[in-house]
Amino acid sequence: MSIADRRRAQGFTQEGFAFAVGVDRRTVGRWETGKSSPQPPQRPRVAEVLQMDLDELDALLTSTGARPKPVRSAPSAYYGSGDPDEMIRREFLRLMALSGVIAAIPDDEAEALEGSGDDFGRMNGHLWQVYQLARTKGSVYPVVQSQLTALNDALREGRAQAGTLCFAAGDLFQLAGELAFDANRYHDAAASYSLAASASKEIGAYDLWSCALIRSAYVDLSERRYRRAADTLGFARRIALRGDGSLATRHWAAAVQAEAFAWLGDFGACEEALDEAEKVASLSGQGSNGRWLRFDGSRLAEERGARYLQLNRLDLAETALKDALTLAPLAAGHSFRRRGAVLVDLAAIGAKRRDSEQVMQYGLEALRLARISGSGYVARRLRAMTVELGNLGRDRHIAELKAEIGTLAA
Template structure:
């Protein structure tokens, strides 16, 4: 094995690996090209990022004749690298657990230095943009992991004031949760959002805290714990009232709470929440930051349509969803995830009406988008659609669509 092989197995590019280790990309290129090796002071960090012991790294870097063949075989038997995705996941959880502990631990501000937290906040904002633009969300893991390593070091060493670093932690933990949620790892996502809420509360950042609660409620919604979700979102709305009144946080909480109420079959409560969410249009200026808070009301038509589908108000739902497609076509920048959700809802209306043409028109396009983006969210929505397709009997096209959705999820 080589540094390049191990780096690629863990999903790092040369750039993200160099950032994690703290060296220039050209240095990594020289290591992988055999022109130089990591120096002894650099090796502990290289081993940490490659998820190896220092001994394993030294053995890998040593000339082949220095390591006898039997010893290499024994090492492979007992200390193999394991599944790269699982190792990345475990390292992610470890880093967040350690950072979360440091974030709520009192720090001696007399020993703290200024400036570090601002750098983390800027980098976090950049990572949210990368996440939004990435078609395959899991591709963002390595660089987020690098940021977690750096944040962990800063928290441990006291490089920055406690409050701002806690804010940066609450922000980054939410992004880590989004990555886990999109990959259908609900337990990991819930743990991430819980840490985010704790760090945000410690920082006194009410809007950030409320957003962590909102994201946590999405886990409950995905696992059909609708009353739990409604309660969490009510708490998020109350926390958001103590935040920045110019931001859309409380309106986002209301929009998501409308979904919980719709699943509970409470039309009046759902309408109240939707109307509260609609008040985002009364805000002036920058109502979202494009990172941990992205709600700006632009998707309220599709949200309202989806809620009406849940409540079986099909005419109201179809009108709202078609408006959503017209207002934000994919060519104009609508995300695969958002458009996929609208298409699934329109297909679901067709299923409820036993209109196979409508099911195929919108369901097939949603399937295509799910394949193109690798979005776990759209895949989950398609799975929910298959439950609506049992009434079509032996319709060959519907059966093929269900089979293709099953293949996608597998």
């Protein structure tokens, strides 16, 4: 089978495939004739669209005469099949098994681990801060990968208690997963979240475990496995009840579960989950630690607006989303990713109403933010939104906006 055969089997024309991947149609033509092959940063998206894993894609490209360039093993080249990441994950699992980590430890010891001030904990906290402030999330990846390697070295050499290292791993693998998810590398993200959940479960760190499951559910949501996501999030909510009651973990799980229920069309369950999420306001203290748990309820206006949009309650959605922009403007620290998502949702409302001016007003601003930040998340949201633009006929400005969205890097 050739890449062209696989494309046709998935129901894509050359032009449609090029749009989905984010390249020019002539580029696809060169791939299919073997004159060139997808570059490493493009391959995850190509594999995703063709419903293949990266090894299968490489084999397919080789069989058609293309010479795919190997992905460098250096930390900065993290776009490929995840080879450095996979090696780190496998090494950690092997070392964890060899170290004889205790399967369950008393709750008081688990709490002590969560508050430990070890070097890995401090460095992890610093990396989360850098990640939050970074305009381009991928720039954080090399140092995160270096920290993961150092963690493996510490476990191998017995330089710290295995339980402490498991907690550090549950924390750091979640950050690695966030970076992979933002780069649209779902396989790597899911693998990192799974390992984070396993390490957290091993030592009974319930809030850390629950957060890993919440992040894993985001992968299911992105791949339209809504029932599976809802079930995972229900489990995360139950685990969080065994954790620290002063933390917002259970409320975050409810907020994300509301999205799954909205996609399932269950308005009642969605409202219940949103109402539970809003109870975060009743917590004493901050409720989050600014690292692997950052939910504080400040996003609930935009979350509620997005959920109403999914349920096609357009007036309710628009009111909530405009409130979100007013309450948290970019100048006040509203992240590019968050603001971009709100703008995309407002553009989608315009598309549903066949209001081309609203689409252009918000769509162009979201496009600008996607380019500035390099956020794969905002780019992905924009590409999904283009499905709605078919309602606007042959409007020239809308066609130009779609074309611009198609040029965003996968």
